[in-house]
Amino acid sequence: MxxxxxxxxxxxxxxxxxxxxxxxxxxxxxxxxxxxxxxxxxxxxxxxxxxxxxxxxxxxxxxxxxxxxxxxxxxxxxxxxxxxxxxxxxxxxxxxxxxxxxxxxxxxxxxxxxxxxxxxxxxxxxxxxxxxxxxxxxxxxxxxxxxxxxxxxxxxxxxxxHQLAENEQYSDVQFLRKFSKLVEENYKTHHTVADYADMLAITPKSLSKKISLLSKDTPNDIIKNRIILESKRLLAHTALSVKEIAYSLNYEDDAYFVRFFTKNTGISPTSFRKLF
The missing domain is CATH 2.60.120 (Jelly Rolls)
Structure with a gap:
């Protein structure tokens, strides 16, 4: 209803x-x-x-x-x-x-x-x-x-x-939320830790150290995983070609995108699409 x-x-x-x-x-x-x-x-x-x-x-x-x-x-x-x-x-x-x-x-x-x-x-x-x-x-x-x-x-x-109920840990929650939001909004165009460090006005080393306190994944893992997830969605649920998907994710070289996807999933984009 x-x-x-x-x-x-x-x-x-x-x-x-x-x-x-x-x-x-x-x-x-x-x-x-x-x-x-x-x-x-x-x-x-x-x-x-x-x-x-x-x-x-x-x-x-x-x-x-x-x-x-x-x-x-x-x-x-x-x-x-x-x-x-x-x-x-x-x-x-x-x-x-x-x-x-x-x-x-x-x-x-x-x-x-x-x-x-x-x-x-x-x-x-x-x-x-x-x-x-x-x-x-x-x-x-x-x-x-x-x-x-x-x-x-x-x-x-x-x-x-997540043991973040105390007021003094409020900033940790806000930082986590802000980084998550930035990744969600920019993963198609910004692929490096340095990109997000610049947006947060901190060094890449400081960003990695901060995230390590909140997550088992590194900032690079988080960014990479979000790109892979979107790649899978587009492969499974759209008719876009691999080249078009690569371009939509800001990879001008579709061969590089294929290598990136295969390295991180253990399967090529074309083979992944065949599963669906």
Whole structure:
């Protein structure tokens, strides 16, 4: 079910039910998503498969392809919305679409929930479902409040799980978020650690040292992995040629791009595409 308020769109549906007809959630590719995943539910995020041992929330940016591994398993709830519905009004705040949950190139942004947290989130989702049946003048604002409540609670949980709940560590969270956002916005045109160090007004060595405190991956790994992910998406989901994909990622020499992709994935772009 989807509601539209002028240009603002918000929807909620069982992920398995949705996928029985569309095979994936790619039809709403331009929507931002929150997915509630029940314990032991199998799910595929782009090209990675997960079966989580606990109830969890997943925060998904536009263009990411999400598919349940077993469509007979119910209980996964998909909440989706466009930027006009939520992001414009509270732009660039910690709990907006520019917050850490949606700007995190370090890891797939799962928030694992304990029993009490899961009950809390399930209750909010139940309220969303109830509100979706309403035609009251305040429905739009109530849905936005409930969505924001999920994001606020999840941001708190993420910070606690990453031991970043103390005020003195706030700068670490903000730095991680800023670097993630820069990579997401610039990976197609900027490929080196020095590029991002310049944007952050620090030395490449300082950037590497800072990221090492927050991630097991180096800045170069993070940048490289984001380019590879986009390459895989374009190979699997578009008809662009390898040369066109290389050009779209700012590689003028497509032979160099082929070597780069093959070295980092163990398979050539053409062979990868044949898998799909």
């Amino acid at each position: 989807t509601k539209q308020f002028n240009y603002k769109q918000f929807g909620n549906i069982d992920l398995a039910v949705y996928n029985t007809t569309t095979k994936s959630v790619y039809r709403i590719e331009d929507h931002i998503k929150v997915i509630f995943i029940p314990q032991n539910y199998g799910i595929k995020i782009d090209f990675q498969e997960f079966i989580l041992p606990h109830d969890a929330l997943l925060f998904v940016n536009p263009k990411v392809v999400v598919q349940p591994l077993n469509i007979d398993t119910s209980g996964a709830e998909l909440i989706h919305f466009n930027r006009d519905f939520y992001c414009i009004e509270i732009h660039d705040q910690e709990v907006a679409c520019d917050g850490i949950l949606y700007n995190n190139v370090f890891e797939v942004p799962f928030i694992e929930l304990d029993e009490n947290q899961s009950v809390d989130i399930r209750n909010i989702i139940a309220n969303i479902k109830s509100e979706m049946e309403s035609h009251d003048a305040s429905t739009e604002e109530m849905l936005r409040i409930l969505l924001k409540l999920i994001i606020i609670k999840s941001t708190r949980i993420w910070k606690q799980q």
